[in-house]
Amino acid sequence: MYINNELCFNTINVELIELQNISKSFGETEVLKDVSATFYPGKTNLIIGASGSGKTTLAKCIVGLTEPTAGHVLFTGEDFHSMKFKQKKTVRKEIGFLFQGSALFDSMTVEENITFTLSMFSNMSIEEQLDRANFCLQRTNLENVNQLYPAELSGGMKKRVAIARAIAMKPKYLFCDEPNSGLDPQTAAVIDNLIKEITEEYHMTTVVVTHDMNSVIEIGDNIIFIYKGEKWWEGSRDAILKTDNQEVVNFVYASKFMKTLRK
Amino acid sequence: MSNLGLGSLGIASIIAFFMGAVIVIQTASNIDSAWIPEYTIGFTARQSIILEFSPTILALILAGKIGSAVASEIGTMRVTEQIDALEIMGVNSASYLITPKIIAAVVINPLLVIISIFLSLLGGWIAGTMNGSVSTYTYVYGLQYDFDSFSLVYALIKTMFFAFAMTSIPAYHGYYTSGGALEVGRSSTKGVVYSSICILIMNYVLTQLMLS
Numbered sequence: 001m002y003i004n005n006e007l008c009f010n011t012i013n014v015e016l017i018e019l020q021n022i023s024k025s026f027g028e029t030e031v032l033k034d035v036s037a038t039f040y041p042g043k044t045n046l047i048i049g050a051s052g053s054g055k056t057t058l059a060k061c062i063v064g065l066t067e068p069t070a071g072h073v074l075f076t077g078e079d080f081h082s083m084k085f086k087q088k089k090t091v092r093k094e095i096g097f098l099f100q101g102s103a104l105f106d107s108m109t110v111e112e113n114i115t116f117t118l119s120m121f122s123n124m125s126i127e128e129q130l131d132r133a134n135f136c137l138q139r140t141n142l143e144n145v146n147q148l149y150p151a152e153l154s155g156g157m158k159k160r161v162a163i164a165r166a167i168a169m170k171p172k173y174l175f176c177d178e179p180n181s182g183l184d185p186q187t188a189a190v191i192d193n194l195i196k197e198i199t200e201e202y203h204m205t206t207v208v209v210t211h212d213m214n215s216v217i218e219i220g221d222n223i224i225f226i227y228k229g230e231k232w233w234e235g236s237r238d239a240i241l242k243t244d245n246q247e248v249v250n251f252v253y254a255s256k257f258m259k260t261l262r263k
Numbered sequence: 264m265s266n267l268g269l270g271s272l273g274i275a276s277i278i279a280f281f282m283g284a285v286i287v288i289q290t291a292s293n294i295d296s297a298w299i300p301e302y303t304i305g306f307t308a309r310q311s312i313i314l315e316f317s318p319t320i321l322a323l324i325l326a327g328k329i330g331s332a333v334a335s336e337i338g339t340m341r342v343t344e345q346i347d348a349l350e351i352m353g354v355n356s357a358s359y360l361i362t363p364k365i366i367a368a369v370v371i372n373p374l375l376v377i378i379s380i381f382l383s384l385l386g387g388w389i390a391g392t393m394n395g396s397v398s399t400y401t402y403v404y405g406l407q408y409d410f411d412s413f414s415l416v417y418a419l420i421k422t423m424f425f426a427f428a429m430t431s432i433p434a435y436h437g438y439y440t441s442g443g444a445l446e447v448g449r450s451s452t453k454g455v456v457y458s459s460i461c462i463l464i465m466n467y468v469l470t471q472l473m474l475s
Binding site for chain 1: 339340343344345347348350351352353354
């Protein structure tokens with residue numbers, strides 16, 4: 001595949017996610033058109049595009065929250081959508097998902113949110129679960145929040161708790177939907193760096209859906225640009241700044257800041 | 264079970280007590296013939312309360328309270344992507360969120376109805392003796408007169424069906440909410456309205472099957 005020969009993987013036993021000709025329609029409206037892509041382990045794979053371009057729908061198709069109208073999603077070579085319920089459940093246990101609004105369980109404390117999947121799907125004792133929760137919270141730079149409820153946390157803290165929850169089961173795949181939405185630039189940078197660090201540390205296949213150019217520049221190892229439901233462009237963060245593809249240029253250099261930077 | 268049961272105990276108790284009091288006062292005020300014995304007041308109160316008022320009226324009131332709580336809780340979880348989070352974790356969200364609520368209501372509502380029956384009869388006794396329309400002895404005699412224990416079984420069976428309706432229907436509407444806060448409100452309203460209608464229809468069908 002592409003990317004200056006940087007991303008060459010032996011695909012056997014590697015936690016690749018491959019999209020083959022994904023299409024999705026809602027009634028007459030075609031949201032995704034024949035999207036094919038590969039997401040690599042240990043790299044931060046970005047799906048970028050304007051609002052309404054279909055990037056969140058694509059992420060939901062990948063994790064099975066939405067069934068694609070056509071095409072295949074392969075997790076380590078296995079077609080996810082043709083799997084039986086039990087097989088899907090096994091794959092889902094290996095997926096961590098950071099939602100745009102964090103989606104923490106309101107009725108549970110931070111600690112309970114993190115230990116939830118551990119109590120449901122692992123054989124860990126309660127002490128081990130609590131140790132794991134504390135480790136994940138430390139890893140996301142959170143302290144003394146174990147007994148707080150989501151309503152008592154700031155937006156940035158909620159995102160970090162959501163990341164802690166997502167990595168609690170040591171997932172092979174991490175999905176982040178607009179991880180920086182609603183955050184100030186400093187907190188956004190902290191979240192970006194955290195995602196990049198844990199991706200490299202645990203060698204996860206991370207897919208980040210975003211339209212934030214800071215994230216693209218900070219953490220974008222492998223970038224897919226979606227335009228009107230189609231995969232319009234693919235490349236690295238260096239390549240996206242130099243491309244002459246007009247739609248990508250319009251997206252990347254939309255702000256005055258980026259235009260100034262380009263000059 | 265604590266939320267659905269203990270949370271509803273206060274309102275159920277208040278309603279039951281005053282409902283019983285009003286039934287006795289109204290029955291007493293409508294008996295204007297010397298040929299109708301005084302113990303009819305206790306007898307009528309018992310029959311009305313056990314057969315209809317405690318199971319059905321309580322169910323309709325709880326359908327409003329529990330139904331709206333269930334629909335809005337699950338609906339909010341849907342629009343804030345908490346249900347999607349459960350699904351991605353590999354949890355069967357419908358089973359995890361809805362089944363415990365149905366079981367809790369089916370188990371706890373008969374207990375609420377038994378408490379409600381007791382408090383209604385107590386309310387009736389206090390109201391009847393305070394305004395002098397019936398003596399304690401006559402009221403208790405009326406309560407015991409020609410008592411058929413099947414009426415209690417009938418009331419409790421009805422209650423279990425009503426409990427199922429008042430949780431499952433709002434849960435369904437909450438679970439399939441899409442949109443935002445406005446839609447959560449709509450789901451909550453739909454859940455209460457449809458479960459109330461379902462309770463009334465069930466009441467008719469079960470009465471026809473069990474008492475006719």
